Amino acid sequence: MTEPALRLVRAELFKFRTTPGAWVSIGVVALLTGLGITTSFIVARHGVAHFGAPTTTTDLRRLMGAGYTAAIVMAPVLGVLCITTEYRHRILTATLLLHPKRSDVLGAKVLASAAWGLLMGVASFVMIGIMGIPLLVAEGGSVSNLLDQVGPVLPGMLAAYVLLAVYGMGIGTLVRNQIAGVIVAVGVTLVLEPIIVAIFSSLAHMDVNFLPTRATQALAGGLSARGPGGASASTAHVLLSWWLGAIALVVWGVGTTVIGYFTTFRRDVV
Amino acid sequence: MAVVDGAVRGATIEVRGLTKRFGAVTAVDDLSFTVEPGRITGFLGPNGAGKTTTLRIMLDLALPTSGTCTIGGRRYRDIPEPARHVGAVLEATSFHPSRRARAHLEMMAIEAGLERSRVDEVLALVGLTADAHRKVGDYSLGMRQRLQLAGALLGDPGVLVLDEPSNGLDPQGIAWLRDLLRHLASEGRTILESSHLLAEMALTVDDVVIVSNGQLRAQGPLSILTTQAQSSMRVRTPEPGRLSEIARRAGYAPRPIGSDTLLVDGATPEALGPLIASNGVVVYEVVQVSQDLESVFLELTTSMTAPSESPEMARR
Numbered sequence: 001m002t003e004p005a006l007r008l009v010r011a012e013l014f015k016f017r018t019t020p021g022a023w024v025s026i027g028v029v030a031l032l033t034g035l036g037i038t039t040s041f042i043v044a045r046h047g048v049a050h051f052g053a054p055t056t057t058t059d060l061r062r063l064m065g066a067g068y069t070a071a072i073v074m075a076p077v078l079g080v081l082c083i084t085t086e087y088r089h090r091i092l093t094a095t096l097l098l099h100p101k102r103s104d105v106l107g108a109k110v111l112a113s114a115a116w117g118l119l120m121g122v123a124s125f126v127m128i129g130i131m132g133i134p135l136l137v138a139e140g141g142s143v144s145n146l147l148d149q150v151g152p153v154l155p156g157m158l159a160a161y162v163l164l165a166v167y168g169m170g171i172g173t174l175v176r177n178q179i180a181g182v183i184v185a186v187g188v189t190l191v192l193e194p195i196i197v198a199i200f201s202s203l204a205h206m207d208v209n210f211l212p213t214r215a216t217q218a219l220a221g222g223l224s225a226r227g228p229g230g231a232s233a234s235t236a237h238v239l240l241s242w243w244l245g246a247i248a249l250v251v252w253g254v255g256t257t258v259i260g261y262f263t264t265f266r267r268d269v270v
Numbered sequence: 271m272a273v274v275d276g277a278v279r280g281a282t283i284e285v286r287g288l289t290k291r292f293g294a295v296t297a298v299d300d301l302s303f304t305v306e307p308g309r310i311t312g313f314l315g316p317n318g319a320g321k322t323t324t325l326r327i328m329l330d331l332a333l334p335t336s337g338t339c340t341i342g343g344r345r346y347r348d349i350p351e352p353a354r355h356v357g358a359v360l361e362a363t364s365f366h367p368s369r370r371a372r373a374h375l376e377m378m379a380i381e382a383g384l385e386r387s388r389v390d391e392v393l394a395l396v397g398l399t400a401d402a403h404r405k406v407g408d409y410s411l412g413m414r415q416r417l418q419l420a421g422a423l424l425g426d427p428g429v430l431v432l433d434e435p436s437n438g439l440d441p442q443g444i445a446w447l448r449d450l451l452r453h454l455a456s457e458g459r460t461i462l463e464s465s466h467l468l469a470e471m472a473l474t475v476d477d478v479v480i481v482s483n484g485q486l487r488a489q490g491p492l493s494i495l496t497t498q499a500q501s502s503m504r505v506r507t508p509e510p511g512r513l514s515e516i517a518r519r520a521g522y523a524p525r526p527i528g529s530d531t532l533l534v535d536g537a538t539p540e541a542l543g544p545l546i547a548s549n550g551v552v553v554y555e556v557v558q559v560s561q562d563l564e565s566v567f568l569e570l571t572t573s574m575t576a577p578s579e580s581p582e583m584a585r586r
Contacts, residue, residue: 004351004383011381018373019366090364093331094421097358098381100330100347268332 005104011095012082012112021085022116025078029070029120033127036066041135053141060146063132064153067124067161068220072213075120075161076185079113079168084178092269106173106261110166110253117165121158153220156242160220163249167212170256173265189213209240210248218245280307280458281342281355281429283328288337290323290484297323299484300337305462305477307428310455312475312492313464316571320484321464322360325433329358341429353382357422358431364418367407371398371417374406378421392420397446411438419447429460436467448474472563482571495566503537505546506530506555513551520545533559 001009016022040063043054054060086092099105133143168185175181193213200208208214218240240248283305290298298320305311315321326332328339330346341349341356349355365374375389393399396416406414415438422430430451436444444467451474455461465471471478478495480487488495507513510532517524517534520541524532534542539558546553 007381007383011377014373014377014380015366015369018369018377020368085366089366090361091366093360093364094378095381096331097329097356097360098353098378100352268326270326270332 004099005108008099008104008108009111009115012108013115015085015091016082016112016116019085021081022078025074025081026120026123029067029074029123030127032070032074033067033124034131036069037063037127037132037135040066040132041139051139053136053139055141055145057149061149061153063136063146064128064149065157065220066128066132067121067157068216070124071121071157071160071164071220072189072216073186075117075164076168076171076189076212077182078116078120079165079170080172080175080181080185081178082109082113082116082165082169083172084176084181087176088178096269102265103261106257106265109169110257113165113169114162117161117163118158120165121161124157124161125154156246157220159246160216160249163219163246163253164212164216166253167249167256170253170258170260173257173260174263176264209245210251212249212252215240215245215248215252218242219249281460282306283429283431283460283462284338284340284343285324285328286338286340288324288327288339289335290320290327290332291335297484298327298334301481301484301486302337303479303486303489305460305479307460308455308458309476310451310461310463310474311477311479312471313462313479313481314466314468314471314567315464315481315487317466319481319571321481322433323484324481325358325360325431325462325464328431329356329360331360351383351425353378353384353425353427355425355427356429356431357425357427358433359415359418359422359435360431360433361418363414365406365414368405370403370405371409372402374417375420375424378424382425384424388424388426392423395423395450396420412440412443415439416443419450428458430454430462432461432463434465435463436465436470444470468564468567478563480567480570487570488566492563496563501536501538502559503534503539503542504555504557504559505532505534505542505553507532507551507553509551512549513546513553516545516549516551517542530554 040054040059041051042049043052043059045052054063086095095105096102133146136143136146171185171188172178172181175184189212193211196211197208197214209218219242239245285304286302288298288301289296301320301324313321313325323332324339327334328341328346339345346352346356369377372389372393375392376386378384379386379389390399393402396419398413398416398420401409401413406417409417415435419432419435422432436447439447448470451461451463455476463471463475472492475492477490478492479489504527505513506528508530510526510530514524514526514532517532517537522534522537524534527533539556542556546556
């Protein structure tokens with residue numbers, strides 16, 4: 001990486017550090033992870049749900065992956081904000097005056113989004129440490145059994161945060177309008193994908209595992225048949241392997257970014 | 271491109287055959303002009319004349335339909351480390367409102383590879399040191415304009431491209447900006463400034479480029495432009511009717527501007543004086559009325575296009 005390109009990445013990270021939106025997004029990740037931790041203590045005993053320490057491998061992985069919902073919602077939103085803030089506040093003008101090569105600017109934003117996405121992932125695991133483990137101990141659970149799930153869950157979950165942030169940046173590059181970008185990022189995850197899955201998978205029996213959320217489930221689920229994405233036993237067997245999920249997310253992120261670059265990012269800045 | 275102490279000095283801005291179309295609207299139409307170093311050049315035109323579009327093309331923020339725009343012989347995108355060579359003020363809104371002023375400049379310094387100490391220098395230069403810790407969203411328009419200027423000066427560039435830099439400044443601020451630009455030009459920097467404040471521009475600029483409807487109307491030193499423009503003679507006389515007849519016979523078109531005063535357009539003292547003397551007309555006062563920048567500007571641009579019909583306005 002050339003020195004000017006490295007400076008661009010540093011400047012993009014500086015932008016994150018000096019605006020409240022990026023920190024708020026980390027706060028929301030912590031909050032959602034806290035909710036995820038709480039719900040992972042609602043476990044089934046003899047067919048009845050009650051609050052208690054998770055003991056099975058599946059339930060422990062759910063606890064370890066309590067930041068999953070935060071990942072699929074907030075990481076794309078962060079990516080959207082990374083690029084649409086430039087348009088909303090016209091900072092892109094200042095950015096391009098300092099570095100006119102737009103592909104470099106977009107590349108720097110990809111790397112900065114990925115780095116901040118990683119930070120969000122770390123924040124979610126910090127929550128596991130400061131809230132999940134004490135709660136587990138309080139409920140008489142085994143910390144050692146929980147830590148056994150670090151290997152299967154943590155790398156995939158962190159990768160999911162990184163790749164979903166890049167995917168969000170791709171959406172932001174395509175859409176440009178901040179509010180529309182956030183709505184698209186969240187709407188695709190929470191509304192559109194379930195509809196597509198229902199229509200094409202359940203009715204037409206088509207393979208929808210390459211959709212972003214399903215790919216994230218595969219990646220963040222570790223080797224579990226029923227990972228933190230909450231894939232039920234009946235659907236778990238059709239998820240991709242973790243590495244195919246990672247590839248699918250890379251394609252989504254890079255694909256949307258490249259399409260956005262050629263369709264909108266190269267346009268005149270007025 | 272002359273380089274002194276690592277920074278560009280005396281880079282000439284050249285616009286050649288520049289055309290920019292937005293669909294059916296032609297915002298800039300075969301525009302050509304040159305901006306010389308060591309001088310302040312005013313870029314004038316009514317709203318929608320194509321000034322901002324031209325500046326944005328100059329800075330590679332927009333692509334031309336045809337033509338070229340170079341600074342020191344290079345397109346903006348081909349200038350290595352452009353912040354060290356060209357500084358620009360384009361709009362007073364290019365800030366994140368939640369970011370502090372110092373952080374905004376530090377962000378620019380990081381991206382441009384400049385020392386952080388330079389941030390303090392430019393903050394002091396534009397008089398914002400005491401307010402540097404405040405969020406830009408709390409700034410007045412004038413303070414934002416100063417912050418924009420600080421950003422433009424961050425790399426100590428040899429060329430400054432300024433779009434309405436005095437917008438929002440109070441009279442003291444405008445006078446301060448005028449002195450600053452004069453000082454920067456005296457150092458050999460190239461300064462291109464667009465503005466609609468003609469009286470202020472008349473005090474500031476050395477050269478003018480006047481555009482309307484995206485086309486060049488005039489270019490040259492301000493002094494020559496105003497001198498070459500048509501002058502008039504104002505004559506106060508107890509015989510306005512007789513003098514009017516004499517002037518008309520001599521080929522002028524005198525206009526009464528009062529009960530005892532005539533304005534003889536196109537006349538000079540050398541031509542009208544003998545005419546008055548040879549005809550024995552009594553006069554109380556004869557004054558040459560030279561055109562100022564505003565008169566020249568209005569003469570060149572009025573009736574070209576109403577602002578509401580202009581290309582840039584139509585685009586928005």
